[in-house]
Amino acid sequence: MADRDPKIMLEETETMAPPPPAAPTSDPAGKRKRGFAILGSVVLAATIVYGGYEWLFAGRYVETDNAYVAAEIAPVTALAPGTVIRVAAVDTMQVKKGDVLIELDPADARIAVAEAEAAVAQALRRVNQTVETGTALAAQVQATDADIRRKQALVGVASANLARARIDLARREALVSGGAVSGEELSSARNAFAAAQGQLTVAEADLAQARASRGSAQGQSNANAALVGGTAPAGNPDVLAAKARLERAKLDLARTVIRAPVDGIVTQRAVQVGQRVAGGTVLMTVVPLGEAHVDANFKEGQLRGVAPGQSVELTSDLYGSGVVYHGRVAGFSGSTGSAQALIPAQNATGNWIKVVQRLPVRVTLDPKELQAHPLRVGLSMTATIDTGAK
Numbered sequence: 153m154a155d156r157d158p159k160i161m162l163e164e165t166e167t168m169a170p171p172p173p174a175a176p177t178s179d180p181a182g183k184r185k186r187g188f189a190i191l192g193s194v195v196l197a198a199t200i201v202y203g204g205y206e207w208l209f210a211g212r213y214v215e216t217d218n219a220y221v222a223a224e225i226a227p228v229t230a231l232a233p234g235t236v237i238r239v240a241a242v243d244t245m246q247v248k249k250g251d252v253l254i255e256l257d258p259a260d261a262r263i264a265v266a267e268a269e270a271a272v273a274q275a276l277r278r279v280n281q282t283v284e285t286g287t288a289l290a291a292q293v294q295a296t297d298a299d300i301r302r303k304q305a306l307v308g309v310a311s312a313n314l315a316r317a318r319i320d321l322a323r324r325e326a327l328v329s330g331g332a333v334s335g336e337e338l339s340s341a342r343n344a345f346a347a348a349q350g351q352l353t354v355a356e357a358d359l360a361q362a363r364a365s366r367g368s369a370q371g372q373s374n375a376n377a378a379l380v381g382g383t384a385p386a387g388n389p390d391v392l393a394a395k396a397r398l399e400r401a402k403l404d405l406a407r408t409v410i411r412a413p414v415d416g417i418v419t420q421r422a423v424q425v426g427q428r429v430a431g432g433t434v435l436m437t438v439v440p441l442g443e444a445h446v447d448a449n450f451k452e453g454q455l456r457g458v459a460p461g462q463s464v465e466l467t468s469d470l471y472g473s474g475v476v477y478h479g480r481v482a483g484f485s486g487s488t489g490s491a492q493a494l495i496p497a498q499n500a501t502g503n504w505i506k507v508v509q510r511l512p513v514r515v516t517l518d519p520k521e522l523q524a525h526p527l528r529v530g531l532s533m534t535a536t537i538d539t540g541a542k
Contacts, residue, residue: 212540219448261405268398275394289373296366303359310352317348416440448535449510457539485512
């Protein structure tokens with residue numbers, strides 16, 4: 153082995169070594185095509201996924217965080233004047249409908265009730281007196297009827313006496329020429345005739361006076377009957393008016409105790425013991441949190457598919473996203489928020505810039521969810537409307 157030629161050994165070694173790897177061939181154009189194809193596929197897939205999501209899900213939901221809790225706040229008003237002697241409610245206190253909130257001094261109201269009761273009794277007495285007066289006037293009318301009949305009889309007697317005196321006078325005047333009747337008899341006949349005429353005149357005057365008395369008595373009776381009205385004393389207008397004043401006095405007495413108009417939380421208390429309040433003064437307010445709703449201000453372009461009755465999911469900043477409220481679209485406001493502003497925007501200028509308007513949408517809430525997680529008026533909410541829900 154040691155005698156071998158080194159050249160021969162080197163050649164053998166080179167023959168036994170593996171051949172060197174071939175140099176890779178480069179194709180930049182093919183790589184770019186494959187890259188563009190992959191990128192196009194990814195873009196196409198993303199477009200299809202995004203379009204499908206928009207068509208199936210995203211396009212049917214509209215959302216806004218410009219939403220706030222609201223409620224129909226009930227003011228507690230003094231309906232009758234008085235002095236405050238007790239305040240049973242303070243701010244943040246939860247009350248039920250009918251709970252006593254404020255008491256006013258009832259002394260004046262009690263006196264007014266007593267006066268009204270006396271006025272009712274007096275009115276009843278007057279009506280009863282009028283009824284009795286009507287009975288007396290009816291009897292007076294009957295008496296005048298009897299007097300008229302008596303006077304009519306007297307007129308008949310006077311008429312008969314006058315006729316007899318006229319006949320006697322005519323007979324004697326016929327016999328005067330023959331001398332059968334003396335002058336004295338003729339004078340007596342004439343005097344009797346004149347007396348009969350006078351008696352008839354007096355009787356007729358008495359009859360006229362009796363008829364006038366009857367007319368006066370009948371008029372008084374009619375006037376009295378008009379006051380009574382053909383009704384029972386309790387139904388007389390004067391009695392009814394007195395009873396109405398009594399009811400008003402009792403109502404004012406009852407209003408000295410001011411009660412909660414609704415269930416809710418007391419806020420804005422503005423009354424103290426000893427304060428004199430007038431009728432119509434707002435003393436505090438009660439917020440009915442169990443009847444709270446949300447006013448969500450959506451952009452005008454978001455309302456194309458929104459309709460009353462659609463379902464709404466809401467979250468509050470107070471509880472976070474872990475508490476979800478479920479509501480319904482109740483309706484839309486009659487104007488945008490800017491139109492209701494104290495000084496509305498004036499766009500009649502040359503440099504007018506369009507501003508997207510927001511329209512308040514009222515959303516009712518589930519009372520059970522409100523009871524589980526109470527809200528407060530003015531809290532911020534995030535509202536999402538499902539425009540595909542009926």
